[in-house]
Amino acid sequence: MESVQISLDERSYPILIDASLLRGNSAFDSLPKSHAAMIVTNSAVGPLYTDALRSALEQKYDRLHVVVLPDGEEYKTWETLNLIFDALLSNGCDRKTVLFALGGGVVGDMTGFAAASYMRGVQFVQVPTTLLAQVDSSVGGKTAINHPLGKNMIGAFYQPRLVVCDLEVLDTLPPREFSSGLAEVIKYGPIADMAFMEWLEGNMEPLLAHDRDALAHAVRRSCEIKAWVVGQDEKESGLRAILNFGHTFGHAIEAGIGYGVWLHGEGVAAGMVMAAELSCRLGLVEPAFVERLRTLIERAGLPVKGPVLDAADNAGRYLELMRVDKKSEAGEIRFVLIDGPGKAVTRPAPDTLVREVIDACCA
Missing domain, CATH: 3.40.50.1970 (Rossmann fold)
Incomplete structure (x- = not known):
């Protein structure tokens, strides 16, 4: 044990x-x-x-x-x-x-x-x-x-x-539920441990096959990273917010499309791609990193594009929902972004840029 x-x-x-x-x-x-x-x-x-x-x-x-x-x-x-x-x-x-x-x-x-x-x-x-x-x-x-x-x-x-x-x-677990969980495993690499992300890239097939040793390592390392973060910031006054990578976009997807239509991990998966793309357009990471993350998420059987929530103004609907997210401050959306591989930062972004990202990352 x-x-x-x-x-x-x-x-x-x-x-x-x-x-x-x-x-x-x-x-x-x-x-x-x-x-x-x-x-x-x-x-x-x-x-x-x-x-x-x-x-x-x-x-x-x-x-x-x-x-x-x-x-x-x-x-x-x-x-x-x-x-x-x-x-x-x-x-x-x-x-x-x-x-x-x-x-x-x-x-x-x-x-x-x-x-x-x-x-x-x-x-x-x-x-x-x-x-x-x-x-x-x-x-x-x-x-x-x-x-x-x-x-x-x-x-x-x-x-x-x-x-x-x-x-x-x-x-x-049904395969869809298992893949949903992999989204929360994957997030730990970009925000805190690129060696773990590399391990996931080399072990995605054993994980999907429920290999016991691979599962034990993935669960343990994920819990170790979360324990390290929570031990420093129990009530999310600062560092713990990085654990929400992909969640600002993901929660908007869940609320906008109706709870239960997309699984939580599916929303987070598409949300991570959006957050990585926003990081790239802000000059924080290279396009190659975004593609690397997108490929890993897709290999896990997860969506890499968000749904259209409003045919008339999809980006506007996402922004509306994200402004009532817990991470917003005085109506300003705080995004968890990748400030270089293995390092996360929480910061706002211009609405015009966020709109561009949503338009590019939804289908």
Whole structure:
């Protein structure tokens, strides 16, 4: 079993990475015993892994409750969040109850937000079952739900007690979901580690084939980079913003086309190409770097062009949506750009240039 540590003083916790972690209970040994726990999952993941997680936890908790949410980004709403609160209250769960998020990024985000809010804070554990969640959303304490006007606009920073990444569960992911997760893996290279990007270029086929050693390395290195960033900037006051490379454009795609039509990683993938192209037009990187990144994203089975959101004024619609993004300041859009390979910077860009990039990168 491999471990990556998130170092945040009293809020520190490990990320455990291995195959078959849900088949035993050793991954959960560090958790305190409590009277009750609740597994929060969804209709797709629940039938596959709830029994295994229940078996791993049953020695620690007198009562184990399960709440099953509908599956999909379109359900990342107040109404779905209230299903968790309804289950907690109807089962008499107290503030020592531990929540377990068994699912992908949507389940993890909503479970974390529920944990941050219920009785002003209860402990929770991330058990991510998608590649995207294992390398990104389960790590770092961002929790949120969506609003019709913007993605992840209502939430809290709230750290889990533990993250358990079982590589074996990735075998049941549909190819599209797996590729979506690769977008969040790929982003770490351009922003922080070009050696990792080179490794991805040489190992994309083994990753797509779910080679266990390749997966372990990709998950571990992604978590190491995120741990390094989060350890320095937990609440995104500066450095942590670089983790949003591709997300400003990507969130606009998700909101503009309708949540759930494009997967999160698909929006990020097209968004990374747009952000790299904008970096190039600002003179920060060479065109060859943009093409290199575009090729890697395409090899991962991901889109490299954004959708048209408005036939009359597509760029205008993107700009409108990006101005309500969390990274905007006083209506000014802050883009995560590549300031030379392996280094990211957050800065604004002229609307005229952004329009040119959107027109060139959408189809």
